[in-house]
Amino acid sequence: MKKRYYLFALLLLLAPLSFMGCQTYTQKVAKTHIDPIPSLPTTTPLVTRYSVIEAQKKATQDALLAKQAEQKEKEAATQKALQEQQKIKQEALQAQEAEAQAQEEALQEENAKKATQATIDALTKENQTLQTQLMEKERTLAQIHQTEQQKLTETKLQQEAKQQAEQQKAKEAADAEAKLQLKLEQEKQAREAEIRKIPPLDQITFPRFYDSDKPSLLAQNGEQLNALIIPLADTPWTDTALAAEVAKSIDDLKVPVIFLTGNMENVIALVRQLHSDATLFADGAIVSDFAVVSTSENGVVVQYSKGKTVQLSLINLPQYSVLQAFKSGSDWKAVEKEIAPERIKKVEQVIKEGENTLPTIVGASLYEPSYQDWNTFSPISYRQVEYHWPLSQTFEQEGFYDTYRLTHFNEATNAGNTLKIQDMEERIDYLFTRKVLPLQSSIITLGPESLPDNEISRYGLYGSYLIP
Numbered sequence: 001m002k003k004r005y006y007l008f009a010l011l012l013l014l015a016p017l018s019f020m021g022c023q024t025y026t027q028k029v030a031k032t033h034i035d036p037i038p039s040l041p042t043t044t045p046l047v048t049r050y051s052v053i054e055a056q057k058k059a060t061q062d063a064l065l066a067k068q069a070e071q072k073e074k075e076a077a078t079q080k081a082l083q084e085q086q087k088i089k090q091e092a093l094q095a096q097e098a099e100a101q102a103q104e105e106a107l108q109e110e111n112a113k114k115a116t117q118a119t120i121d122a123l124t125k126e127n128q129t130l131q132t133q134l135m136e137k138e139r140t141l142a143q144i145h146q147t148e149q150q151k152l153t154e155t156k157l158q159q160e161a162k163q164q165a166e167q168q169k170a171k172e173a174a175d176a177e178a179k180l181q182l183k184l185e186q187e188k189q190a191r192e193a194e195i196r197k198i199p200p201l202d203q204i205t206f207p208r209f210y211d212s213d214k215p216s217l218l219a220q221n222g223e224q225l226n227a228l229i230i231p232l233a234d235t236p237w238t239d240t241a242l243a244a245e246v247a248k249s250i251d252d253l254k255v256p257v258i259f260l261t262g263n264m265e266n267v268i269a270l271v272r273q274l275h276s277d278a279t280l281f282a283d284g285a286i287v288s289d290f291a292v293v294s295t296s297e298n299g300v301v302v303q304y305s306k307g308k309t310v311q312l313s314l315i316n317l318p319q320y321s322v323l324q325a326f327k328s329g330s331d332w333k334a335v336e337k338e339i340a341p342e343r344i345k346k347v348e349q350v351i352k353e354g355e356n357t358l359p360t361i362v363g364a365s366l367y368e369p370s371y372q373d374w375n376t377f378s379p380i381s382y383r384q385v386e387y388h389w390p391l392s393q394t395f396e397q398e399g400f401y402d403t404y405r406l407t408h409f410n411e412a413t414n415a416g417n418t419l420k421i422q423d424m425e426e427r428i429d430y431l432f433t434r435k436v437l438p439l440q441s442s443i444i445t446l447g448p449e450s451l452p453d454n455e456i457s458r459y460g461l462y463g464s465y466l467i468p
Helices: 004-028 049-197 242-249 264-274 321-328 332-353 390-397 405-406
Strands: 208-210 225-231 257-261 278-281 284-288 290-295 299-305 309-314 361-364 420-423 424-426 428-435 436-442 456-458 460-466
Touching: 225 361, 225 428, 242 264, 257 264, 257 309, 257 361, 257 420, 264 278, 264 284, 284 299, 284 309, 284 361, 309 332, 332 361, 332 390, 361 390, 390 428, 405 428, 405 436, 405 460, 428 460
Parallel strands: 225 257, 309 361
Antiparallel strands: 208 278, 225 460, 257 284, 278 284, 290 299, 299 309, 361 428, 420 424, 420 456, 436 460
8 A cells, every 4th residue: 555655746746757758858959839649559548637737837938938939039020120220220331431531532632722822812911021021122122221411411511511510619719708808897997996986995085975977766656765785894805706795695686775884895895796886985885776865974865756855864883892891701891881982973963964854764883782682582692781782762752663673673583683703793883764754774794804704703683664
């Protein structure tokens, strides 16, 4: 019983294996069924559950194989179609490449033609440019040649003109030299004539009028009168050019009235340089552009304007004894009191010469300070003394005004010094007025007379007035 069971089990095991082996063989020889063995008699197959499963499995496998064969045929057809399509595309691509190559060759040929034409055009243009440049250079060379010829001609003309100019210049220089010599001779004659007008000092009698042949001036009503006092050195000038330098220093002021004091030789020298009418006095000179109406011992009356006359007076009182006593520490007040009476008398004499009713201007070199400048409030230590210098007081008592102090109220900030000796400076030269309205005044330098390194330096006083 057991043996039958094992045998049946073995058959069941071998049957599928044999079937699988047959199937494998059938696939190899591409057969879809197994031929019956002819030697075996045909029998009706036994239908079992296993056989049914096997039949179904076989049918499934056959269907799968058929489907696979169909799929392979489709794939083969598709592959063939793809190959044909790829071939067509390749042929089309080759045709496009051939056409593109032909176009490129045509374009290259066209570009080559254009480049050749451009080269031809460039060469043609360059040739034209070179021809133009050649023509320009030819013209330039011609112009250079012409310019050089013109330069040569101009140089020749310039040389000729220069020679002519030099000849003309030499002629003009000779003429100028001749004119200069003539002028010098005329000036020499004029100086000699001037000298003849003013004789040597020891032969002059004062007052003496000096006529310069200059036309007299007549002021308009309301016109202001300008006046100037120039104190010159008390010793004669050693340099004859000093007079001209002093005259030049005041030339721009155009002052019609000038009072001159100092050494008379210096005064006369300056009068000659001023070329204006003047009246010489023992104390100096009054230079006036206005006509002299009358003359006194110390002054003149001039015709200032139509219907108006003005008294001009001069006083010069040089003395250094008070200053020397002051600097030496001596009793300078005693010295001043000793000499004061005679000096006051001289001032009163000058004042009394004029009429009280006439507008009067006095140019005075008093050689002493104004009493208004010396007081306890002065910034100068040696002036801090209430000392009544008598000469300025005398003028004030006679109704005269001190022009500079009337127009400059502060003696501390506006000293108005006209004399400088070493470390001392004082205001000793004045313009006093009566019945005349002072407008303004200022201190001016007098060229070489006002040099700071002089042992004694002098300064002028300028004033402007209104004649009522």
